[in-house]
Amino acid sequence: MIEFPILTMLVLVPVIGSVLVALISKRYPDLVKVTALVTSVLTAGMSIWLLAAFKTNNADFQFASQHEWIKAWGISWHLGVDGISIFLVVLTGVLFPLVIVGIDPHHDHKRYLSWMLLLEAGVMGSFISLDLFLFFVFFEIVLVPMYFLIGGWGYDNRVYAATKFFLFTMIGSAFMLVGIIATAVLAKADNGHVTFDLIKIAENASFAASTGRWLFFAFAIAFAVKVPLFPLHTWLPDAHTQAPTGGSVILAGVLLKMGTYGLLRFGVFLFPEAAVWARPLFLTLAVAGIIWGAIAATMQTDLKRLVAYSSVAHLGFIVLGTFALTATAITGGVMQMVNHGISTGALFILVGMIYDRRHTREISKLRGLQKVAPIFAAVFTVVMLSSIGVPGLNGFVGEFMVLIGSFGTARWWVVVATTGVILAALYLLWAYQRVFHGEPDEDNKSFAELKWKEGMLLLPFIGLIVFCGLYPKPMIDRIQPSVDKLLQHVSQHSDFKVPAPAEPVISNGGEG
């Protein structure tokens, strides 16, 4: 019996959905919506099933499937998930139906939904590709729907933002394309034949140090733009602010993670020696991003821009953890990828709701909302506290693991990065005070309370925020083995020795 090709289906179902939505006549708007809903829910269901069937304490790629594609060049349809990608796959699977059902694009539903589903396929594919060429194809596919989503359903300055987003990422990708081809060609000597297979190259290739570093940088630039890493971040605030709410949620929730994920999978894994060599640079840029993003966020006058800059800061923590190269730090970084997707996604949804009611995102025009909409304010508060990183909520776990894990290998960077925790409280609470506290003026008096439908959309987010904060163990147990394996790979292929904290002395009192 042939095994059900679950990973292939995760990519194919949204593609089919996208094509169907595009083909159905505009005269049946309900059919369009139902098709989009069914395909995205189906994908979500499959991703959750994948999680359930995923073997804990197994570091290998699971559900792998490989089919020859372009034999002459050694390109194959090679998919697989491991601990590092599984939760990103699930997050993608779950986030899309929520966005598709819960957030109204206001016009041209058919085209919007078609692009959305294509976007989902691209993101999914990026997270499960184990072939450099295939990965590149998915990584690039993502640009197109996102470009049209921002340009077609965004706000006033959407064309500028969409173009900037496209060009910025495109230029980064150009480097990566060169890097991919060069890697495959140069690795021929070690593989015996040209192949684009990630695992084969990573395990067999032995690049000269300088070659490896050049190749690493070719990849890293593309990912640094995507993350975005300071100082390549300025496309993000524009893209976020101008994108429709659904686009922002997806952008912050999963798209940026393609960058941090890429750094791990196609940076550290593929070029361990170069990654170790480039550590100081990336650690510094990561910490600079944490501080710079937080300070810039503080001074924003537009609520959505503020959240966008907060992403720059939060993603800095992930890069810090990635290049600290300890098991706890990288695991924390992967946790943070998922948790940031949940809490920032929810923040964008909330900001979108404010815009729908008040038709402005200017902080100075909002005031006293807590008095007129206490439940809305309460939900906002929970999400905000998660973003600030209050322990007990999800935002804390990843951030804490990154910091405590990085302390062993990047002490001074951590000392500075931790001040980002102070700044996070400053920019969010200050914004909250201006928007929610005080007496509401005439314009804000009629601000509507959270509606049932909106509450239903936010409920899964709140649930995940609390659950992942209180019981992160199931996630960590699935992520950590793959991270350990990755670090083993790094220490085998470079002179880097992963440090471990001291062994705890067995305590004499209590049963511990």
Next chain:
Amino acid sequence: MLDVVWLIPALPLAGFLCILLFGRKLGDPKAGYFATAMVAGSFVVTLGVFFDLLSKTAEERHHVKTLFQWVPLGSAHIDLAFLADPLSITMCLFVTGIGSLIHLYAIGYMHGDPRFSKFFLYLNLFAFSMLMLVLGSNMLVTFLGWEGVGTCSYFLISFWHEKDSAATAGKKAFVTNRVGDWGFMMAMFFAFWAVGSLDYSAINGAAASLSVTTATAIALFAFIGACGKSAQLPLYLWLPDAMEGPTPVSALIHAATMVTAGVYLMCRISPILNVASSYAPTIIAIVGAATALYAACVAVAQNDIKKVLAYSTVSQLGYMFLAVGSGAYTAAIFHMVTHAFFKALLFLGAGSVIHGMHHEQDMRRMGALRKLMPITAATFIIGWLAIAGVPPFAGFWSKDDILLAAYDKNIVLWVVGLVTALLTAFYMTRQVIMVFYGEARWHDAHEEHGAAGDLGVSAHGDLEPHESPWMMVTPLVVLAGLSIVGGGLNLPFKESTERLALWLEPVVGVHTSTTAKLPLALVAIAVGLVGIAGAYAVYYFKKVKPVEPKILADAWGYDRAVSAFMGGPGRKAFDGVAWADAHLIDGAVNGSGELVRGAAGQVRKLQTGNVRNYAAAIGASVVLLLVWFVVIRGLL
């Protein structure tokens, strides 16, 4: 019984969840009674655990109850686990005990507030967080509580969030506390990499084998955290502003419980402090003594009934750190407990006065209230005697322990402690006289105010102060009783009467002193009486003109200087970053975009479509290439 230690925080958590779901249905006052019952239940459980511990030998008074693995960190893992030992249970006893009294009080105080049930929602969440803080068996669970109490403090300070000052004060408290949290996190990171665990038993057990540098780093970073939470210099700024919150909040969070968390933390990791470099405890003692004196001076010139108490709290917390720095952990805990009794009493008394005066807080508009509010006045006076260091009230004994330790550490610290004691007696006497004695000043004050629309004022505009209802008065009476007898916990006469010291010894060790106690005690009593007499001369008999310099009323101008810095250069720097982001970084991006577009525009002009131009270009190129090959490369 020890195994149900988890119930202690679980009950307030259950209260929080129930009020979250049914708070509006329960309403005023049922939600309040329900919340009070939850904390009282927690007190009962604590009592059970306490007696269970008491029945064991000193060495066995250490029990860890693990609920589940919280954050696995590689081979080490951090559990959600509770530690029941003499220190944590002492803390739990007064947190839940005083907590339930204040919950009860709040039912009366918050009666009629439109967000009544929400208040108790936060209050229960606070009790839960505070209990997590003290019961956590590792630093991370403590940190969970630590941040939790900070968050609740934020909610409760800005409870009346329509008021801008309240909203600002809440934010200020949270952000300032976060500065301290940075230190707490650093301490955790150091401890984790040195010890491989965040469990207190592992950290303290490894203290002897730690390098001095590491121990010093852990101790001092933890102290930064403590400075934030326990309002010490230079991070005390948020506490006076926190008085914007409802008075029960000030009593519970900003006097009795949360602000003592820093002292608790230092006592909890006292073995680390003992092996740290000797300058670490000295720094702590100096910061404590300096804060004590600094805040006591400020309290002398405050006119807001709650502000006096706020600065007094900062000052008393300074005493506790003086004790910690002097190595007298028992004295710190002892003073923490007695302070919780009398300061909660004073705050609740102040709240009762404010309630009775229909939300008037300016002491210059009070006076002669002892006749109208007899119980409040009587209990407040007991609190005053306790804090002023008059024997045999509770404060005398604990303060005396601290002064003794300070004397052993360094005589300068002792003198600073004494001066603080004098000022404390002085400003508290001043407060009692201004509020309860002298002539009634509320009538004219009220006319001057012309606040006719004020709630609780009769149609004629007469303001008649009144005694508070039973649920507010009962806690006052109980706390007054405790303020009288609280000293009995740790009497210095012989070893067996030093009950608290014996009880805490397995956790914090003993502080031995060979100094003769009696002369020091007599000096302290004399100083206290001088302070009281001085205040009587100034404010009661009016023999001496009051000295209340503006600089003290302004708290030495420190707060203003910090605000000016934040609003001035600080803000400019932040603006600079935002500007640089938009113009330099993004400017470079857009600039290169423009450059490409411009260059492309120029290049485009070459595409004229005119064949002669192309032919000319080709011709010129051929010539140039020929020149290159012939002349420069030297072909031919």
